[in-house]
Amino acid sequence: MFEPYRFQDLTPLFNPKSIAVVGASEKEHSIGNHTMKNIVEHSRFAGTIYPVNPKQDMVMGHKAYPDMASLPEAVDVVIVVVPAQFVKSTIEQAGEKGCGFAVILTSGFSEADDWGRAEEAALVEISKRTGIRIYGPNCPGLVNLNIPLGMSFSPAYKDDLVPGSVALATQGGGLGRNMLQHNARGMGFSIWSSSGNECDLQVADFVHYMAGDPEVKVICILVEGFKDGPRFAAAAKRAAEMGKPVIGLKVGRSAYGAAAAQSHTASITGSAEVNSTVFAQLGVIEVDDLDEAMDVAMLFTRAIPRGDEKVAVFASSGGAASLCADNVGTAGLTLSDFAPETLARLGEVLPSYAAISNPIDTTSISISQPQAFLDAIIACANDPNTDIVLAPMPMDYGIYTARGAQSMLEAQKTTDTPIVPIWFSERTGEGYHTLAEGGLVPFRSLRNMGKAVRRWIDWGTWRSGFDMAWTPLIVDQGVAAPATGTRTLTEAEGKRELAASGVPVTAPEVATSAAEAGEIAARMGGALAMKIVSARITHKSDIGGVMLNVAPADAAAAFDTIMANAGQAVPDAPLDGVLLEPMARPGGVEAFVGVARDPVFGHVMTFGLGGIYVEMFKDVTRAMLPVSQAQAMEMIGRLKSAKLLTGYRGQPPRDLEALALLVARVSDHVVAHAERIEEMDINPVWVGAEGEGALALDAVIVVRA
Missing domain, CATH: 3.30.1490.20 (ATP-grasp fold, A domain)
Structure with a gap:
């Protein structure tokens, strides 16, 4: 029987009172030396540190011990930097001693060869037997920048000490470090986990912990694959319940990327379509690149959206104002209509030749009249109809741009409306650094601005409509092991089963x-x-x-x-x-409903219209089960071809209520028989005009033999 995963409190991992470093060394440039330096010299760790090295009596001023068994106490965290052939015995000793967590930086396990896979399996067995939890192997460690504490070998750690409210959970180390180094444009981070092979603790565990961390406002994840779909779904659901946005970058969405991801961390990359479905349904904001992830995260540190935000554009260049407004329109965003009092104030402080309607062009007063520039942006940011101010900055004018940046910082003190600069220039001078150091993290392109603001607002819309009582089927029932054999029901058998569950069939x-x-x-x-x-x-x-x-x-x-x-x-x-x-009555529209069991995320439903709309245009929507009638209606509405169901070009509107009910009852049938049903294809589904209902005309159901 499936037992839902129980998440462990990771506080002793991210904020330990005692640490052992196995492989600690005085040898310059060694991994053990970098790890010790990061804790002893570059962190503010107030607990006890135990170097473990049988060849040294002291390491960096701390007494060294020959092995884990000789330590005077069980420690919260054991950091392991010894060669792969010595890791298993180290973890065995640490587990027998009662230590809480092992952070294994060493590589050469499941990502390498058969020997490594066997050794990693042995580590999992030790973890289950002794209770020690394993982080890694094949990872760069983890950091808590709000202490700060760096349990990592990275020589860059000392340069990344910018605390903040963005938490990172990544599988890969290099790309995770790239995200962390967006602190150069003003991003601040709380904790970063980079979990490598994930033989035990996974990204899901860290998302769950971050969701409950009061110092975290937004969570960013970078994953190459999911080994445990139910665990991730439960963690993402927890983040949604806590109101913590999760931003997800999935590596391996193409065949090339999937192959590379498999060789990197030995993860299950999964289907890109299914992964995107899971993200969208659980409110994980899927992005396409690292800088986009950071752009979206920045917005969430500034404000939590409702879903109907209006945008103002404030610029000192007419071309920049127009180009920014173009990108606002292209992204489907809406410019705000300034209130009469805002327009009056702008008319008072700006010259007559300035553009005071949205978008604003202050002209050259940013150079000649700095007070007027400040007064104008304050008026814009405090407009009651404006929810976010975009401030495109196309060039660097040295001290004048720096002064304009300072005005933005001063204006931000007068309002909760985010003022977000967009820095076009390749020259990042004093003005850029003024913005970054003041917390007004600049966008670096209008293209990214449009995508990020769109995703930010869309999450607000998603959250306002998300049913907190809904739980993915896999969280309660798990994902079954691959079937050893299947059989296909005849159409008559399948229709009898569907009819028994209330699905309208012939x-x-x-x-x-x-x-x-x-x-x-x-x-x-x-x-x-x-x-x-x-x-x-x-x-x-x-x-x-x-x-x-x-x-x-x-x-x-x-x-x-x-x-x-x-x-x-x-x-x-x-x-x-x-x-x-x-035969069904003539004049109906054909749709289809399919369900397939994904090996990671369980049963996923696919819905679309028949004919060329699925074959040529691939116009389908997907959802994890269970699917309610309201969720089915939302699936129908997301089709690009949805207008064909609502009365397009004189055609009668279709019976969407009946269609949504049919979809929901198909979901109910699969949920009730989840352990047995492998896949289902109901095609076509006849959809009549309003009041005529919907009817399954054919059904193929594959069950476990």
Whole structure:
């Protein structure tokens, strides 16, 4: 029986009272030396540190011990920097002693070869047996910049000591360090975990901890793959409940990237579409690059959005104002309409030739009249209809730009509305550094500005509509192991199962002879659909196994034709007969509903319209289960082709309520039989005009044998 994952309190890991460094060394430039320096010289660690090195009596002024067994106490954190062949015995000693966490910086495990995979498996066994939790291996360590404390070998740690409220949870070290070094433009960070191979603790554990950390405002994750989908879903749900935005950058979205990620951390990269579905449904803001992640994070440190924010543009260059406004429009953002009192104040302080409506162009007064520039940006930022001020700065004018930057800092003190500069120039002079040091982290491009502000506002919309009572099915039921065998239900069997769960389906009958087909057809009357029945044939129309609009008088002949076509196309397939059912009313729209079991995130539903909309345009939406009727309606609305269901070009509006109810009941059926159902394809689903309902016309269900 599946046991939901229980998250452990990681406070002793991020804020330990005692640390042992196994492999601590006085040898300059060694990993053990860098690790010790970061703790002893570049941190403010108030606890006890124990160097472990059998060849030295003292390391950097601290008494050294020959091994873990000889330490006078069990420590909170054991940092391991010895070669891979000595790691297992070290962890065994630490676990037997009762130590809390082991941070294994050493590489050469599951990412390397079979020996490494076996050694890593042994580390997991020790963890389960003794209770010591393992961070890594194959990682650069972790840091808590609000102490500060660097349990890392990185020689860059000493240059990254800018505290703040952005938490990072990454699998890779180099890219995580890149994000951390955005402190050069004013970003401040709280904690950073870089978890490497994740043989035990994973990104999910750190997200869960960060969600409850009062010093964290926003969480950024960089992942190459998920080994435990239920654990991540539970952690992301926790962050949503705590109101902590999570920004996600997933490496391995292409075949090339997936292969590279697999070789890097031995992670399961997963399907890009499914990963994006999980992110979107749980409120994880998916971004495309490192700088974009930091841009979005910066906005969340400034304000939490409602979802309907309006934008003002404030510039001292007409071209910059226009270009910024263009990007605002391209991103689907909305410029604010200034209140009369704002326009009046701008008219008082700016020259008559300045543009005072949104976007604002102050002209050259940023050079000649600094007080007027300050008064104008204060008026803009305090406008009651404005929620964020974008301040494009296209060039560096030395002291004048620095003075303008200082005015932005002064204006920010008068309002809670974020003032966000956009620095175009490749020259980062005094003005740029004034902004960064003052906490007004500059965007570096208008393109990134548009994407970041759009994502920031969209998260506010998502949060306002998110049902906190909803929990992904996998959090409660987990993800089943791969099936050892499957079988496909016949259409009649599948429809009977769906009908029992309240899914509206046709009521078919199966004929085993031409005469019986004629009798059934006469009883049903009207135009009929006839289809081959065989567990071996799922794509029936491809082999001539489907005939539509069959008159009752022609049913017997149609039976013979269908059986002959199927026997010729798939000679060894058992043929159970031919299914007959009344044709759906003409004029309906065709949709489809599919469910497949993802190996990491469990059952995922796919919905779309039929025909070219899925085949050519790939216009589908996806969701984790369970899917409620309200969530199904939202899935329908996200289709690019959704207008075809709402009365496009004189067509009648479709019965969306009935369609959403059908989708929700399909979800209910899978949830009730999750351990058994592998995949399902209901295609087509007939959707009538308003009031006519929706009906599953075909169903392929694959179950575990």
